[in-house]
Amino acid sequence: MTQTTITRTGAHRPRPVGFLKLHESAGWRLKFYGIAANGERPRPELVRTAELLVPTALPRPAAHSGGEEPHDMDRYGVGFVIVHDAPDYAYALYDWWAGESEIHQRIFSALPNRLGAMRPHPTPAIGSARELAVTDFERRAWLRHVLANDDGADIDAYLAERFEGEV
Secondary structure, eight states, rough: OOOOOOSSSSSSOEEEEEEHHHHHETTTTEEEEEEEEESSOOOOHHHHHHHHTOOOOOOOSSSEEOOOOOOOEEEEEEEEEEEEEEESSSEEEEEEEEEEEEEEEEEEEEOOOOOOEEESSSSOOOOOOHHHHHHHHHHHHHHIIIISSSTTOOOOHHHHHHOOEEE
């Protein structure tokens, strides 16, 4: 068997990952999370850029009852955004719930010193190991408060549950 070599930029150092705010814009209710390579939180200007992109990054209208087309799914105007101030790029991952149990996503990125040039990310990436920790937490919260809740979907309880940790 051939040994696979993975080029690493250094030893893994856990980064704080945490809830920043509940953001409401363009009919969306979004949990904003932050990850930063240097420091506890991403730069405020990156968070603000991600907030300003909500109407561009997410579908409209925010809440939508599906249509005749197979990919025209229900959506509820609920999701989460992960703002990652990484060494190589600044990222904003926009995730929203559609259908009964699907997470849909769009990723925007820019060079760290060119936040005004943030555009859709040019690769089919779905997230880093750190970002996916948030996605996994959100998946479990959706199951708990929406899909497996015997009393019916409780979107407010889903929005109130938030991830904090180091990854």
